Every structure is written in C-alpha cells, then in structure tokens.
Amino acid sequence: MDSVKKHPEIKCFVTVATIVAQLEVILTEAKSLSLTSKNARVVAIRAGEAALGFKSITNFINEFSSRTIQTTEHINLHAGQLFKLALNHLRASQLEQHLAKSLSLCDHAQSRALYVKAASDVKDVMVSLKHELQNLQWQFEEIEQQMRAAEYIAVTSRVEASQAGEFCASLESVSDYISSAAMRIKGAIETNLNTLDELERVFK
Amino acid sequence: MKSTDLYQGKHHKWLVFGRDQGKSEKIIDTNQYMIVTSQQTMLLDPGGIELFSAMLAGILSHTELEKVTTLFASHQDPDIISSLGLWDKTIPNAKLYAPWLWEGFIRHFGMDNIEYKAIPDEGQELRLDSVTFRFIPAHFLHSSGNFHVYDPEAKILMSGDIGAALEEPDAPMFVEDFASHADKMRYFHQRWMPSNSAKKNWIARVRELDIEMMAPQHGRIFKGEAVQEFLEWFDNLEVGIVNS
Numbered sequence: 001m002d003s004v005k006k007h008p009e010i011k012c013f014v015t016v017a018t019i020v021a022q023l024e025v026i027l028t029e030a031k032s033l034s035l036t037s038k039n040a041r042v043v044a045i046r047a048g049e050a051a052l053g054f055k056s057i058t059n060f061i062n063e064f065s066s067r068t069i070q071t072t073e074h075i076n077l078h079a080g081q082l083f084k085l086a087l088n089h090l091r092a093s094q095l096e097q098h099l100a101k102s103l104s105l106c107d108h109a110q111s112r113a114l115y116v117k118a119a120s121d122v123k124d125v126m127v128s129l130k131h132e133l134q135n136l137q138w139q140f141e142e143i144e145q146q147m148r149a150a151e152y153i154a155v156t157s158r159v160e161a162s163q164a165g166e167f168c169a170s171l172e173s174v175s176d177y178i179s180s181a182a183m184r185i186k187g188a189i190e191t192n193l194n195t196l197d198e199l200e201r202v203f204k
Numbered sequence: 205m206k207s208t209d210l211y212q213g214k215h216h217k218w219l220v221f222g223r224d225q226g227k228s229e230k231i232i233d234t235n236q237y238m239i240v241t242s243q244q245t246m247l248l249d250p251g252g253i254e255l256f257s258a259m260l261a262g263i264l265s266h267t268e269l270e271k272v273t274t275l276f277a278s279h280q281d282p283d284i285i286s287s288l289g290l291w292d293k294t295i296p297n298a299k300l301y302a303p304w305l306w307e308g309f310i311r312h313f314g315m316d317n318i319e320y321k322a323i324p325d326e327g328q329e330l331r332l333d334s335v336t337f338r339f340i341p342a343h344f345l346h347s348s349g350n351f352h353v354y355d356p357e358a359k360i361l362m363s364g365d366i367g368a369a370l371e372e373p374d375a376p377m378f379v380e381d382f383a384s385h386a387d388k389m390r391y392f393h394q395r396w397m398p399s400n401s402a403k404k405n406w407i408a409r410v411r412e413l414d415i416e417m418m419a420p421q422h423g424r425i426f427k428g429e430a431v432q433e434f435l436e437w438f439d440n441l442e443v444g445i446v447n448s
Contacts, residue, residue, distance in 0.1 A: 091314055095293050098257045106261035110269050114294060121293075 012086040012129065015199045018192070019136070020079045023072055025188040026143065029181045030068035033150075036181075037061035040174040047167035053160040054171055060153050061178060064146045068185070071146075075139050082132050089125045096122050137196050140189050147189070150182035205258035207265070208377050210417065210425070211358040216241040216335045218360055220419065221262045223373055224255060233373040234283050235421050237362055239355070240267055241333035246274035247291075248353055248362050249284045249421050256287040260294065269295055274332065275318065276339075277302040278364035278421065279347035280309045289314025301330060301339065305349030323351055340409065342366060344402035359416035366406070367434055368392050369423030379424045382433040388423065390441065397443040407439050 037058045044055035096118040103111045154175050161171035205226075210218040222235040236259060237248035245267045251259055263272065272295045277285040280303075288300070288310065296317035302310055304322035311320070327339040340352045346365040353362040369375075369388035379385045397403060418426040418434060426434050 091289055091293070094253075095290050098253075098290055099260070099294075101257035102260040102264075105258060106264055108261070108264040110264055111260065114269075118293070 010090070011199060011202045012089060013083070015195050016079060016082045016086055018195045019082075020076070022188040022192050023076055023079065026185050027069065027072045027076075029185045029188075030065045030072060033065035033178065033181050034062060034069065036174055036177050037065060040171065043167055043170055043174070044164075047164045047171070051160065051164040051167055051171060054157060054164060057153055057157045057160060061150075061157075064149055064153075068143055068146055071139055071143050075136065078132070078136060078139075082129075082136070085125060085129045085132055089122070089129055092118065092122045092125050133196055133199065137193065140192050140196075144186060144189050144193075147182045147186045150178055150185075154179035154182065205255070205262045206377075207262050210237075210419065211360060213358055215333065215357065218355070218358055218419075219266060220377065220425070221259060222377070223375070224258050225373070226258060227373065228254065232283055232370065232422060233375075235419065235423075235425075237419060238263065238266065239332065239335075239337075240271075241335050243271060244274065244332045245272045246276060246332055246337075247272060248276045249278055249364065250275055250291060251285075251287050252283045253286045253290065256290045259287070270297075273298050274330070275300040276351075276353060277306075277310060278342075278352065278362075279303060279350045280306040281347070282313075284421065285310060286313050288318070292316055292318050303347075303349035303351055306347075325349070327351060340413075342406050344397075344399045345406055346396050354413055354415075356414070359414050360419060361410065361413060361415045361417070362419045362421075364421050365392075365396060366438070367418055367420035367423070367426060369420075371423055375424060377425055379426050379430045379434075382426075382430050382437070385424065386437055389437075392422075393438065393441055394443050394445040400443055403438065403441075403443055407435055411435065 040061065041055060041058040044051040044058060047054070096115070099111065099115040099118050103115050157178065158172060158175040161168055161175050164171050205221050206223040207219050207221050210220055217240050219238045219240070220235050221238065222233065224233070227233065231252065231254065234249070234251055234255070236251045236255070239246045239248070247263070263269070275291065275298055277300060285302070291298070292315050299319045299321045300315070301321045301323055304324060307320055307322055323339050325341065325343065327341045330337045330339065335355070335357060338354045338356070340354050340361070342350045342352050342364060344350070350364060352364050352366070367389065369385065370392055371388050415431050416428065418431045
C-alpha cells in the first residue's frame, strides 16, 4: 500500500486493467440481454393476445441492451487512451524522479530547467488523466441508470408474464433473467466505480 | 559516476563514464562512452535506466544537452539502452544508431522523439562534424545483431561486450596485467558468446584495424600491447560453453 501511495502512476495501470476486465462482464451480459429480448419477442408473438404487453416490453429490453453494448464498447475504446495516458504519466513521473536525483548530484542550470519542465509535464498528464477518469465515471453512471430502467422492466414484465397463460413460465424466466443480468452488470459497475474512487484517493 | 578522458585529439575527444558508486550491488557495472566533436556529442551504450541520473549529471559537466545529437546502442540489452525512454524526453532531437535487427525490441524502452537509424548488417560509416566513425559488425558475439564503433583517428575500438570482464565496481579503468585479467573474462566470453566461427570472423576483421585502445562495455579498457594480447587470448578461447 505504501508503494502505491509513493507511485500512484502504477496504481493507475492496475485501475485501468481492472476496469477493462469488468467491461468484458458488462458486455457479455448486455449481449445476452439483447439475445434474450429477441427470443422473448418470438415467444410473445406465439402467445398472441395474451402477451401483447410483454411484446412491447421486449423492444425496451432490446433498446437498453443495445445502448449498454454501445456505451461499453465506447468505454473499451477509451480504455486504450487511458492506458496510453497512464503510460505517459508513469514515464513523466519516472523522468521527474530521475531528474531530481540528477539535480542533487549536479546543480546545473540545464538540469534545473529539465526538472521544472518534467514537473510541469507530470501535472499536465495528471490533468488529462483525471479528466479521462471523470469521463469514465460518467459513462459508468449512465450504464447504472440504464440498469435501473432494466429493473423496472423486469418488474413490469413479470406482471405481463403472469397474464400470458401457457406461456407464463417461459416469459417469467425472461423476467428473472433480465433482473439477474441487471444485477450482475450493476455489480461490475460498482466494482469499477469503487476502483475509480480508490484511484482518486491515491491521487489526492 | 566517475569519468575518465580516454583521448583528446584535434577534432574530438573520448570519455568513459563508469564505476558508479551509487549503483545497486545486484546490477552489473557498465562503461558508458561519450565522444565530443566540435558541435556534437555521441553517447555509446548510454546505459540502463537506473544509471540515467548519474549519467545526465556526468554529461552536463562536459557538454550541453542540445549538442547530444547521437546515441549508439551496440545491441538490445537493458544495461545498454533501457534508459532510452528517459533520454527520449531529455534530448528530443537526437538519432539512435542501433542494429536494424533490434528496432522492434529497442522501441519497447520508449521512443517517441528520438529517430531510429537502423544500421545494416554490413555496418556503415557515421560522420560527426569532421570526424568519421565506422560501425563494425560483431554479429552473434553476445547478440545476434551487434556492432562496435571504430574511430580511425583516435584508433579506439569500442567493443561492446567483447573484452568484457565481470569484476568489482571499484576496479581500475585499464588492464594492467593481462594474464591475471584473463580469468575475469573467461566465463563471460564462453557463456555469452555462442559461436566460434563468428569469433574468428570478428578477429580477422579487427586485426585489419589499427587499434590503440579497445574499450568494452564492462570491465577494463585494453591499451597498446594488451589489445593484441586480448585478440590472441580470444582466438584460442573456445566459446559457446555451458558449465565451464
């Protein structure tokens, strides 16, 4: 833990890697939700009049799962940029540390100028990094919002499923799946938001 | 970091940096060379990342950073060039001359600004101001793509890992008694150099050069008679041996 406090630039790599790992969980769940909505739509059509309400719900499921996939893929692209920034931050910090050491060995005007520039570069990279992390936090909060909608849909679809006669059981299992997938996605988001919070504390 | 003048001529000078008192015990001691011409400076095997601070302080005592236009890496090893990512931010307008074979590997040390100048297998000449240097092939002698730097004016051959010895960091800079020094080189050459035919090839090439000083990247520098003694010793040494 002390080494993390001393070298927050290393913590940054771990954070980005953790986020990327959790993105895979979100993406897989969102894709399964999208598939589930398509299957549920077929079942609802077969159920006819009895499942009319459920049919329209499948459109919502499909819509928010597509949105979740889109946001997750966007975050994934962002992660590459974050790794790059984390690497820049690591290198800038290393350079700053080495220049400070060099300055202690030989107080030369060029060494001082290099050190001042390196310290300013570290600050600049840090600002970009914090900006990117803030963006990431907003994107995760957006997905979290979508998952709240998913929970409402799960409740509504359970009500609609109960009126679908012989198709009731299979539509209820769809409702259960939406509910559990939303929970898993929320869990992954929570992990990521905690990781980001932790990083923010290290940087402070 | 100790610096020693090796040569002072009309057009340029050679310095060696080494015997770093601040270095960790677990890393091998290295020699870094610097050539200063009228307007330019070249660093030869500028060293590992942990030496950067001491090297920077050492260099600034002799030249300005704007004049450091050229870096040379004899091969890809970390003790040779892992400081590249830091030099890249410190001397952004320099060129790195290194074997073409190692470009994709050396770039992993971090290289956004410095220009990579790939040395072809057969070697090439390099001119700094009015001085011409030659990159001499030493392939498969420690590394599969490997070069040395020969300076015909100063008659110095910077020989990378050939002639290297593993010894104490406070060892003298020059070989004083070849016979006793040979023991310190034997294992290094037998284990780190895999090919007797590559060795013969290199010796034949180097015997054609007029060499006053042979300057390896580890250990002591050979002067005068010691250069020929080394070539003779190396010629008779069987390399590519494990558990010797």
